[in-house]
Amino acid sequence: GQQVMQIPQYQHVQEGEDFTTYCNSSTTLSNIQWYKQRPGGHPVFLIQLVKSGEVKKQKRLTFQFGEAKKNSSLHITATQTTDVGTYFCADNTGTASKLTFGTGTRLQVTL
Amino acid sequence: DTAVSQTPKYLVTQMGNDKSIKCEQNLGHDTMYWYKQDSKKFLKIMFSYNNKELIINETVPNRFSPKSPDKAHLNLHINSLELGDSAVYFCASSQDWPVLEAFFGQGTRLTVV
Secondary structure (H helix, E strand, C coil): CCCEEEECCEEEEECCCCEEEEEEECCCCCCEEEEEECCCCCCEEEEEECCCCCEEEECCEEEEECCCCCEEEEEECCCCHHHCEEEEEEECCCCCCCCEECCCEEEEEEC | CCCEEEECCEEEECCCCCEEEEEEECCCCCEEEEEEECCCCCEEEEEEEECCEEEEECCCCCCEEEECCCCCECEEEECCCCHHHCEEEEEEEECCCCCCCEEECCCEEEEEC
16 A cells, blocks of 8 residues: 655754754655644644645745655755654545555754 | 543453443534554554444444434443453544544543453
8 A cells, every 4th residue: 555654764864954854755745734743732733735846835834845846855954843743745646545554754952 | 612521531440340431523524433552552543433324344343332413423332341441432523624633621531451
């Protein structure tokens, strides 16, 4: 079955450094979503990408969908301690009622 | 008003017991889900329902039985609880189009002792 892998599993950065997480699929995705889960919290939707090569920005966050629609990335510029959490990509390719999450990247930010 | 609410937030119970987790959404969504998040933070889909109909059952043991009395509710009943069932269970809902944003409940931390 389809698998969506994320790398790295964990990253520890100092505040002000940049951070990137990558989401890779073995098959073509129809769309990709990104979620953030704070420690002790629940996943919260960030964005959805649909078009090949699409790039979207939300303040310090930049989301990209690969040209072949098999990978995606989330880049955070100048991390802050409020960025701490686990970032998940998710897709529902194949079945509208099945939202499958990637393995997640846990981000730790220290001063 | 909370969009997706699930109860209880914490559940500690002994092996062999039966327990239920309730979930309600007031967003008017057609699709609801149950996810299990283990200690490594993997979010694994268990079930999804669309308009009260079961769509996805991801090889979950039949000790787990979801029930959707109407499209705003999706409850999860677990029989004969085992130690390995300890996890955080999240309920979520989404619309089908155009943005498939899923809204999650606060989670239920289940501990089986």
